Amino acid sequence: MKPVFRLGLIFPLLLSSALYADVKDVRVWQSPDKTRLVFDLSNPVEHKIFTLSNPDRVVIDLSGAKVLNDLSKVDLQSTAIRAIRSGKRNSNDVRIVLDVAESLNPKSFPLPPNNVYASHRLVVDLEREVGAQIVVPVKKADSYSDNKRDIIIAIDAGHGGEDPGAIGHGRIYEKKVVLAIAQELQRLLMAEHGFHPFMVRTGDYYIGLRERTEKARKANADFFVSIHADAFKHPAAHGSSVFVLSERGATSEAARWLADKENESDLIGGVSLEDKEDHLAMTLLDLSMTAKRHSSVKLGSHILDHLGNISRLHKSHVEEAAFVVLKAPDMPALLVETGFISNPDEARKLATSSYQKKMARALFAGITAYFREHPPRGTLLEAQKNSAPVLNTYVIRSGDTLSDIAVKNGVAINELRRLNELKDDQLRIGQRIKIPNT
Secondary structure, three states, rough: OOOEEEEEEEEEOOOOOOOOOEEEEEEEEEOOOOEEEEEEOOOOEEEEEEEOOOOOEEEEEEEEEEEOOOOOOOOOOOOEEEEEEEEOOOOOOOEEEEEOOOOOOEEEEEEOOOOOOOOEEEEEEEEHHHOOOOOOOOOHHOOOOOOOOEEEEEEEOOEOOOOOOOOEOOOOOOHHHHHHHHHHHHHHHHHHOOEEEEEEOOOEEEEOOHHHHHHHHHHOOOEEEEEEEOOOOOOOOOOOOEEOOOOOOOOOHHHHHHHHHHHHHHHHHHHOOOOOOHHHHHHHHHHHHHHHHHHHHHHHHHHHHHOOOOOOOOOOOEEEEEEEHHHOOOOOOEEEEEEOOOHHHHHHHOOOHHHHHHHHHHHHHHHHHHHHHHHOOHHHEEEEEEEEEEEEEEEEOOOOOOHHHHHHHHOOOHHHHHHHHHOOOOOOOOOEEEEOOO
C-alpha cells in the first residue's frame, strides 16, 4: 500500500543549509494534550515535517544534517511516541521517523541559543486531535442540586519540562520544588469542604505563560496562584514574596529582575512569540485586570500573614511586577515566590519534603481564610456565610440582667449563655456580650 501523505510543510530557518548541522541530543516531554520533542542542533537548518498513516507516523527531514546519538536510546516511556528511527535521505540530508500511537498534528519552530541552552533548538509539538484531548473534570454550579458550587483554585507550578527554572544551591531545580508544593496544596484543597483544586501543570512538561491562565479560565477558576522559587543575582537575597500584576512598574529592583527572568520562560521552554496582540484587545484586558487587582492584593496579604509564620519575608507587603503569567482578567491572580534557591540556606529547606509541606499549608491557610471572608457568588461558602447569624455587641449597663436582655432581643437565655460562654447569669457593668440580630 502506498503511504498516504496528510500534511506537507517546509519551515526555512534563519541561516542557509550550507551550514552543516549536527543533531546533538533529543529530549521528549509528554503533557496531557501534546508530546514535545526538542532537538539540540549545532547550527540552524531547514526542515520539512509531514505525517503518514497506516500506520501513523511523523516524518522530519533535516537538510544538511547528521544524527550523532543513537535515537533508539531516547526515553519514550509514557509518551505518544512508540519508536524513533533515523537514516540518510541522500548524501546531505537526514530523515527522522516517529512511530506514534495515534494520529497527531505536528507543529514546529526554531529557537536560538539563550542563557540556559547554548545550542540552537528545533521544537516539534505533536498535538492530539481536539476530540482526543484530556478534559479535566471541574465542579460547576449545575453539578449541585441546590446550585451551590465549590470555589475553584487554579494551582500553577512554574516552569517544567524543557525549562528547569532556577537551578539553586546543591543543583536543586525550581520546577521540581514548586511541583511538589503545588501537589501538596492540591491534596489539602481536595480534602477541604467547599474548595476544588485545578492543577495547571500535572507533571514535568512546559506550558506557555499565556496558556497557563487560559487553562485556569477554561476550568472556571475563582483564583489563580503561580508558585515559584526563583534565584537572584546576589546569593544573600532571601525570603518569601507575593506579587500582583503591576499597573505601572515594579516596586523594587528584585521584583523587576524576577519578572524579567520569569517572562523569559517562553523562550527557554519553547514557545513561539511571533503573534502580536491587538492594541484594542490589550486595552480591554488592562481595564478588566484592574478590577481584579484589589481582590488580588487582599488575598496576597492573607497569604503573606501565613508565610511569615514559617519563613522570613522578602517584603512584608504585596509587591508589584509585570509578570506575563498574571494577566488573568476574570480572576484574582498572584505569583508566590516561596524563597530564593540561590540562597544556600533557603535552598536546603526548599529541597526537603517537610518544608515543602509547610509552605503548602501556609498557602492553603491564606487562600481559605480569604475566601471564607469573601466567598464568590453562587458558592457553597457564600450560602453558609449568609445563613450564619449576625452578632451585635452590647455593653452592660447598671440594672441590666441576662433575662431582661434575652426578652428584649427575642433570644433564648440559654443561647446567650452559649454564645458568650457564660457559666452563670452574673454580669458586670462595662462587660461586652454578643447578641444575635433576630
